[in-house]
Amino acid sequence: MSEAELRTAVAGHRWLQxxxxxxxxxxxxxxxxAQLKAEEAALxxxxxxxxxxxxxxxxxxxxxSFAALRRGAARVLATxxxxxTLPGSDALSATQWAAHALGAGIxxxxxxxxxxxxxxxxxxxxxxxxxxxxxFNPIQALRGMRSxxxxxxxxxxxxxxxxxxxxxxxxxxxVLPIGGPExxxxxxxxxxxxxxxxxLTDLGFSRVLYRHHPTLGAARGLYAAFLPEAPDGxxxxxxxxxxxxxxxxxx
Amino acid sequence: xxxxxxxxxxxxxxxxxxxxxxHSLELRPGIVTPGAKSLAVLRxxxxxxxxxxxxxxRSVxxxxxxxxxxSFASKRRGAARVLATxxxxxTHPTYKGLESFELARAELGLEVETLQLDPTRMDASLGQFDxxxxxxxxxHLFDPIDVLQRMRAVTGQVLLVETHQDALEREEPAMVxxxxxxxxxxxxxxxxxxxxxxxxxxxxxxxARIYYRDHPHYLPAEGSRTRGIFAAILPGAEPAMSAHFGIxxxxxxxxxxxxxxxx
Ligand SMILES: C[S@@+](CC[C@H](N)C(=O)[O-])C[C@H]1O[C@@H](n2cnc3c(N)ncnc32)[C@H](O)[C@@H]1O
Numbered sequence: 001m002s003e004a005e006l007r008t009a010v011a012g013h014r015w016l017q018x019x020x021x022x023x024x025x026x027x028x029x030x031x032x033x034a035q036l037k038a039e040e041a042a043l044x045x046x047x048x049x050x051x052x053x054x055x056x057x058x059x060x061x062x063x064x065s066f067a068a069l070r071r072g073a074a075r076v077l078a079t080x081x082x083x084x085t086l087p088g089s090d091a092l093s094a095t096q097w098a099a100h101a102l103g104a105g106i107x108x109x110x111x112x113x114x115x116x117x118x119x120x121x122x123x124x125x126x127x128x129x130x131x132x133x134x135x136f137n138p139i140q141a142l143r144g145m146r147s148x149x150x151x152x153x154x155x156x157x158x159x160x161x162x163x164x165x166x167x168x169x170x171x172x173x174x175v176l177p178i179g180g181p182e183x184x185x186x187x188x189x190x191x192x193x194x195x196x197x198x199x200l201t202d203l204g205f206s207r208v209l210y211r212h213h214p215t216l217g218a219a220r221g222l223y224a225a226f227l228p229e230a231p232d233g234x235x236x237x238x239x240x241x242x243x244x245x246x247x248x249x250x251x
Numbered sequence: 252x253x254x255x256x257x258x259x260x261x262x263x264x265x266x267x268x269x270x271x272x273x274h275s276l277e278l279r280p281g282i283v284t285p286g287a288k289s290l291a292v293l294r295x296x297x298x299x300x301x302x303x304x305x306x307x308x309r310s311v312x313x314x315x316x317x318x319x320x321x322s323f324a325s326k327r328r329g330a331a332r333v334l335a336t337x338x339x340x341x342t343h344p345t346y347k348g349l350e351s352f353e354l355a356r357a358e359l360g361l362e363v364e365t366l367q368l369d370p371t372r373m374d375a376s377l378g379q380f381d382x383x384x385x386x387x388x389x390x391h392l393f394d395p396i397d398v399l400q401r402m403r404a405v406t407g408q409v410l411l412v413e414t415h416q417d418a419l420e421r422e423e424p425a426m427v428x429x430x431x432x433x434x435x436x437x438x439x440x441x442x443x444x445x446x447x448x449x450x451x452x453x454x455x456x457x458x459a460r461i462y463y464r465d466h467p468h469y470l471p472a473e474g475s476r477t478r479g480i481f482a483a484i485l486p487g488a489e490p491a492m493s494a495h496f497g498i499x500x501x502x503x504x505x506x507x508x509x510x511x512x513x514x
Contacts, residue, residue, distance in 0.1 A: 168428060199428070
């Protein structure tokens with residue numbers, strides 16, 4: 001791959017994420033590089049990923065999967081559903097170009113998280129960013145993700161209904177640059193914190209930690225949900241602003 | 252439609268007495284099952300739910316049929332084929348739902364098929380029915396989105412959803428989650444959607460028009476609107492199945508339809 005070919009490929013794709021492929025070459029993505037870096041730090045500075053097996057759901061262009069690999073993960077499987085499968089989508093091809101340019105040995109496979117079952121295998125860490133915002137059925141997707149999680153599930157999501165003490169989620173639609181040339185209208189959800197805590201608890205996670213988004217505040221939230229099998233030491237890196245929001249029922 | 256039952260009144264009453272009933276059904280003149288829903292309530296519900304449709308010659312699938320009031324009502328309204336399904340109440344030790352259904356069916360002499368199957372496991376292999384009754388079930392499901400998608404797959408023309416609802420003060424789509432026994436001290440209650448949410452979900456599933464009416468017993472005038480009825484119509488539905496919505500119904504796709512749901 002020559003530099004010219006790479007630049008042509010970057011210009012020829014629509015990008016969901018701004019990835020620095022060369023010191024002077026950043027893909028023109030929907031999500032800015034600074035936000036991705038802040039999310040990466042907020043999610044991954046907490047955990048020692050050395051030797052970990054990580055599954056990413058809704059990887060987009062793979063920014064977090066590439067980051068996990070840089071941070072020492074032994075196996076990284078990047079997956080996406082709509083953005084990699086809608087007719088006319090070029091996000092998988094874009095991600096393959098990015099992996100090639102970065103020399104990043106990640107696995108890539110289209111995957112609908114609703115279809116995950118334990119037969120798929122298991123991963124120390126499962127993660128999903130822009131999680132509820134782009135899922136028609138986040139309940140089933142969370143259940144699928146839980147079924148392949150060995151220790152911890154990391155979630156970054158849109159939030160809504162934050163003034164409400166009742167657990168609830170609100171429907172949201174948005175047009176994303178995926179599928180056909182005009183993009184696609186994607187239906188998703190904004191949950192509030194009580195709902196996330198309850199759902200994760202009902203799905204069998206015994207400890208749930210939360211923090212606001214590092215640059216966007218409470219409009220988006222980060223969650224780390226631990227299975228009972230996860231060793232206590234895993235929680236050591238979760239300092240302020242992470243807080244424990246484990247439901248009393250989970251004990 | 253001749254009753255097939257050989258039971259004496261005495262025997263029938265004894266069998267009725269061994270079951271906890273949800274629906275009041277008049278099995279013989281003067282013999283009514285003691286349901287949590289009275290005959291009068293069921294009559295009003297039947298009119299509200301089935302009134303808009305000409306069921307003659309059509310097929311009906313009743314999800315969560317329990318004792319069968321709406322399956323039997325559909326058959327009486329001329330449906331050619333009615334399939335009643337349930338599992339939770341049908342296999343429940345005190346509700347004895349399947350036994351209750353079979354007892355009532357034999358007494359009423361109505362030809363209604365049964366299938367013991369939970370809605371969480373239904374798919375298109377069941378076939379498609381002109382009218383699907385999904386009454387009082389949505390809020391009992393931990394994952395109602397998945398089941399609504401399954402209901403879409405078995406609907407030929409119209410899906411009728413009756414449900415508990417919540418978040419009526421919001422004009423944006425929302426659904427409230429009830430952990431444990433939060434709602435009505437019943438740990439089988441999970442979600443309360445609002446009408447804008449039902450509109451969004453049903454539209455996403457490919458329904459062309461969605462009509463709403465208040466439940467006849469949970470009217471705003473009576474201080475609560477905690478249950479509602481949604482008729483979701485597929486593109487290409489016949490007029491007999493989609494054109495007779497009276498003034499109690501509103502088209503949720505019309506401008507301003509979401510205002511005025513406030514409790
Ligand atoms: C409130 S009753 C409604 C009965 C009837 N359709 C009516 O409208 O009068 C709820 C029905 O949902 C069924 N059901 C299905 N899944 C259920 C679940 N997970 N928990 C409780 N009930 C469930 C029950 O068996 C029962 O028949």
